[in-house]
Amino acid sequence: MAVLKSRTDSEPAGDLTSPAGSARRRPRPGALPFRARLRRDWQLLAMTLPAAGLVLVFHYVPTLGNVIAFQDYTPYDGVAGSPWVGLYNFQWLFSDPEFWQALRNTVTITTFQLVFYFPVPIALAILLDSVLSRKLRLFIQGIVYMPHFFSWVLVVSLFQQILGGAGLLAQTLRQHGHEPWDIMTNPDAFLVLVTAESVWKDAGWGTIIFLAALAAINQNLYEASAVDGASRWRRMWHITLPGLRPVILLLLILRLGDALNVGFEQFFLQRDAVGAHAAEVLDTFVYWRTLMTGAWSYGAAAGLFKGLVGLILIVIANKVAHRFGEQGIYKRS
Amino acid sequence: MSTRPTWQERPTLFGLTIKGFLLTLIVLCMIYPIYVVILTSVSTAQAVTEAGGLVTRPSGLSLDAYRELFGGGVVTRAVLVSTGVTVVGTAVSLGLTILAAYGLSRTNSLFHRPLLFLFLLTFLFTPGMIPSYLLVRELGLIDSYWSLILPSAISAFNLVVMRAFFMNIPGEVIDSARIDGAGDFRILGRIVLPMSKGVTAVIGLFYAVGYWNAFFNAVLYINDNAKWPLQLILRQYVQQGMNLVPNTRTYDTATGALPPNLAIKMAIVVVALVPVLIIYPFVQKHFTKGVIIGAVKG
Numbered sequence: 001m002a003v004l005k006s007r008t009d010s011e012p013a014g015d016l017t018s019p020a021g022s023a024r025r026r027p028r029p030g031a032l033p034f035r036a037r038l039r040r041d042w043q044l045l046a047m048t049l050p051a052a053g054l055v056l057v058f059h060y061v062p063t064l065g066n067v068i069a070f071q072d073y074t075p076y077d078g079v080a081g082s083p084w085v086g087l088y089n090f091q092w093l094f095s096d097p098e099f100w101q102a103l104r105n106t107v108t109i110t111t112f113q114l115v116f117y118f119p120v121p122i123a124l125a126i127l128l129d130s131v132l133s134r135k136l137r138l139f140i141q142g143i144v145y146m147p148h149f150f151s152w153v154l155v156v157s158l159f160q161q162i163l164g165g166a167g168l169l170a171q172t173l174r175q176h177g178h179e180p181w182d183i184m185t186n187p188d189a190f191l192v193l194v195t196a197e198s199v200w201k202d203a204g205w206g207t208i209i210f211l212a213a214l215a216a217i218n219q220n221l222y223e224a225s226a227v228d229g230a231s232r233w234r235r236m237w238h239i240t241l242p243g244l245r246p247v248i249l250l251l252l253i254l255r256l257g258d259a260l261n262v263g264f265e266q267f268f269l270q271r272d273a274v275g276a277h278a279a280e281v282l283d284t285f286v287y288w289r290t291l292m293t294g295a296w297s298y299g300a301a302a303g304l305f306k307g308l309v310g311l312i313l314i315v316i317a318n319k320v321a322h323r324f325g326e327q328g329i330y331k332r333s
Numbered sequence: 334m335s336t337r338p339t340w341q342e343r344p345t346l347f348g349l350t351i352k353g354f355l356l357t358l359i360v361l362c363m364i365y366p367i368y369v370v371i372l373t374s375v376s377t378a379q380a381v382t383e384a385g386g387l388v389t390r391p392s393g394l395s396l397d398a399y400r401e402l403f404g405g406g407v408v409t410r411a412v413l414v415s416t417g418v419t420v421v422g423t424a425v426s427l428g429l430t431i432l433a434a435y436g437l438s439r440t441n442s443l444f445h446r447p448l449l450f451l452f453l454l455t456f457l458f459t460p461g462m463i464p465s466y467l468l469v470r471e472l473g474l475i476d477s478y479w480s481l482i483l484p485s486a487i488s489a490f491n492l493v494v495m496r497a498f499f500m501n502i503p504g505e506v507i508d509s510a511r512i513d514g515a516g517d518f519r520i521l522g523r524i525v526l527p528m529s530k531g532v533t534a535v536i537g538l539f540y541a542v543g544y545w546n547a548f549f550n551a552v553l554y555i556n557d558n559a560k561w562p563l564q565l566i567l568r569q570y571v572q573q574g575m576n577l578v579p580n581t582r583t584y585d586t587a588t589g590a591l592p593p594n595l596a597i598k599m600a601i602v603v604v605a606l607v608p609v610l611i612i613y614p615f616v617q618k619h620f621t622k623g624v625i626i627g628a629v630k631g
Contacts, residue, residue, distance in 0.1 A: 065464030303461030
């Protein structure tokens with residue numbers, strides 16, 4: 001029975017500061033010999049291992065497989081037999097104008113979406129939160145969350161059917177004697193198009209976290225300030241927005257860490273229609289340059305570059321988060 | 334209907350109008366495209382011709398397009414493939430995620446920290462497309478349905494959400510079961526899972542939708558188009574505009590009616606859409622809890 005007790009008793013119960021919690025004797029994790037712990041925990045280990053095995057094989061092994069970025073890899077020779085070429089692939093990459101174009105597109109799209117996508121869920125959440133009727137609010141929430149669960153192929157197809165050259169909008173315009181335009185194939189409008197698609201698909205879903213933050217704001221603050229004569233808009237400015245600040249900050253930081261991930265399928269699907277010049281992003285660049293030509297090491301180098309920059313951005317983002325007193329995605333250990 | 338707190342001023346008519354207009358517009362933006370697509374998919378050739386494309390007002394209705402799709406052939410097969418991958422994949426993913434989430438829910442257990450770390454580290458980097466592709470090829474999984482399941486089977490995010498939920502179950506409940514002599518598998522099956530139906534439903538939906546919508550894995554790993562899942566068919570026949578029924582083929586010599594290609598295309602869209610629309614309402618009420626736990630503890 002002592003074995004039983006030791007495991008659950010040392011669960012950090014969040015009451016570490018309270019006297020009752022610290023007065024109770026807590027056996028340290030290392031208190032039991034290894035064999036006793038194995039006998040106690042083998043079932044837990046057996047439960048964890050299959051998932052851990054899959055992650056090892058399909059996440060860690062390919063991560064190590066990135067060494068081919070420093071090789072001249074051919075499938076015939078394998079990782080062990082292919083010759084090492086040092087940084088040759090990276091030199092090739094950095095002197096490739098198409099790579100720079102893809103990087104530029106990626107950064108442009110990220111920046112544009114930060115300005116025109118990011119605020120939408122916040123505004124939508126505030127709007128939804130102001131709906132008094134619970135039923136109506138749940139109904140609207142149910143509808144705006146839904147497109148999050150549609151695939152990109154589906155979303156792009158829907159946009160095409162509505163806004164494309166043969167779509168509903170063009171059809172209506174033509175019937176009224178106007179000249180239709182095709183938004184889906186216009187490289188100049190591509191930024192707007194992909195942002196609109198992202199808003200349609202994910203802005204509703206994005207409200208969830210803001211709605212939760214809004215619900216956590218102390219309602220007495222609103223009452224007190226209303227009694228003091230603050231108007232609706234002043235209350236939003238001085239209570240609502242400061243209340244949302246931590247969440248906004250956290251999501252902004254996460255977004256920074258994810259800056260080079262603009263999503264793959266959305267661009268892969270529309271690259272042909274608008275052309276590579278506007279729609280090529282880093283991921284699609286890797287796909288087209290490697291899988292179509294067999295330049296494995298070159299593609300791996302491009303992927304590794306993106307991965308490393310992403311990692312650096314995440315670390316920076318977390319540093320910034322800690323500076324602002326937020327938790328970030330990993331704790332300051 | 335909740336009531337307005339007494340301190341809040343009455344809304345102006347102007348404000349209410351603007352708000353109502355905005356909300357209606359938003360809801361319409363979401364629903365209208367889906368309505369048009371569904372309507373067109375059940376419209377007759379004549380209705381489609383009269384509308385000059387997508388049908389916005391119901392006139393002639395027919396299920397010919399669906400008869401065409403499910404009368405065997407490419408789409409029927411793709412639906413079977415997608416259904417199979419979704420069912421098997423969700424079972425594998427959800428099962429392994431539940432097991433691992435419970436296995437990692439006792440902070441003092443053997444190898445708890447390194448194992449948890451193994452999963453958490455995956456948040457920081459992705460392996461990259463090329464090495465992943467080469468691995469799948471080395472394993473001989475190209476053109477195997479397992480290539481659509483195994484590489485993406487475990488989502489560390491889902492695992493962390495689930496684990497956070499399990500950790501909130503009071504230790505006393507689990508202790509008393511142990512004292513009664515139950516092993517961990519039994520505790521998980523008999524006590525923990527029945528207490529976690531909501532989170533299981535949400536995570537199951539996340540996985541199922543992921544498998545049903547999976548597109549890029551199939552682009553990478555499935556070369557044989559006889560094995561294509563539905564999303565690839567959707568791309569080929571709807572987004573890229575290929576015609577499923579050749580224009581030269583007459584469909585039914587008796588009536589001369591040919592289900593219009595547009596209706597068939599829209600029917601493919603509907604087939605891809607419907608499973609999500611059906612499952613969604615059942616799981617929706619659990620969303621906030623699941624996502625918030627994930628956001629706070631992830």
